[in-house]
Amino acid sequence: MHKVVIANWKMNFSLNEAIDFCNHFIESSKNTLIIASPSIYLSYLSQNFPNIIFASQDVSEESYDYGAFTGEISAKMLYDLGVKYSITGHSERRINQLETNHIVKRKAVNCIKNNITPIICVGETKNVRESGHHLEYIKKQIMESIPDSSSFILAYEPIWAIGTGNTPNREELIEVFSFIENVIAKDITLVYGGSVNLQTIDIIRTVNQINGIMLGKSSLDIVKLEQIIESL
Numbered sequence: 001m002h003k004v005v006i007a008n009w010k011m012n013f014s015l016n017e018a019i020d021f022c023n024h025f026i027e028s029s030k031n032t033l034i035i036a037s038p039s040i041y042l043s044y045l046s047q048n049f050p051n052i053i054f055a056s057q058d059v060s061e062e063s064y065d066y067g068a069f070t071g072e073i074s075a076k077m078l079y080d081l082g083v084k085y086s087i088t089g090h091s092e093r094r095i096n097q098l099e100t101n102h103i104v105k106r107k108a109v110n111c112i113k114n115n116i117t118p119i120i121c122v123g124e125t126k127n128v129r130e131s132g133h134h135l136e137y138i139k140k141q142i143m144e145s146i147p148d149s150s151s152f153i154l155a156y157e158p159i160w161a162i163g164t165g166n167t168p169n170r171e172e173l174i175e176v177f178s179f180i181e182n183v184i185a186k187d188i189t190l191v192y193g194g195s196v197n198l199q200t201i202d203i204i205r206t207v208n209q210i211n212g213i214m215l216g217k218s219s220l221d222i223v224k225l226e227q228i229i230e231s232l
């Protein structure tokens with residue numbers, strides 16, 4: 001089955017490094033790559049690499065196309081650049097920019113209104129996981145963050161797995177992804193993110209409910225990224 005691979009570059013790469021990366025990228029016939037580049041590079045990259053699918057890492061929660069919102073980038077602006085996806089509610093933004101489920105939902109709604117598919121992120125902290133209440137926690141995040149539509153991707157990214165090298169085991173993945181399928185009850189793409197690399201991919205790809213992956217660190221090395229895309 002065809003799967004999606006979301007390369008979340010976060011706040012990495014100079015423009016020249018980003019261009020170099022895109023110049024070396026070889027399209028896979030097996031799975032689809034989406035590059036979530038820093039927004040400031042999206043204009044240049046989307047014009048110069050029309051064969052690559054780009055995402056933004058964030059979008060304004062304001063529902064206006066234009067207006068007095070200093071520093072904000074609207075979904076309409078992204079759409080006009082040819083951006084097809086936008087990450088919304090990544091845990092780093094939930095933590096550092098204090099984004100609530102309500103804000104994440106507003107962002108997702110703006111994306112859909114502008115023909116951009118939001119990649120809505122959810123996932124529990126280590127404390128919540130250890131308390132055993134992770135399913136309830138994820139359910140609340142999902143119910144409060146998703147729009148009334150099926151035009152979105154849901155990414156489960158446990159915070160304790162991001163950038164740590166720790167990943168859920170196969171049983172834990174099956175538990176959460178089966179639960180998410182039931183909670184959403186719509187036919188949407190479900191993605192796993194958090195320390196996906198050439199080792200951890202072996203377990204992740206055996207879980208049927210997982211239709212794609214989101215990569216942070218592993219998305220910055222083109223050789224590793226291509227190997228992961230091929231092995232998914």
Ligand code: PGA
Pocket residue numbers: 008157161162163164193194195196214215216217218
């Ligand atoms: P990581 O990041 O692959 O470096 O753990 C994943 C993410 O934050 O989406």
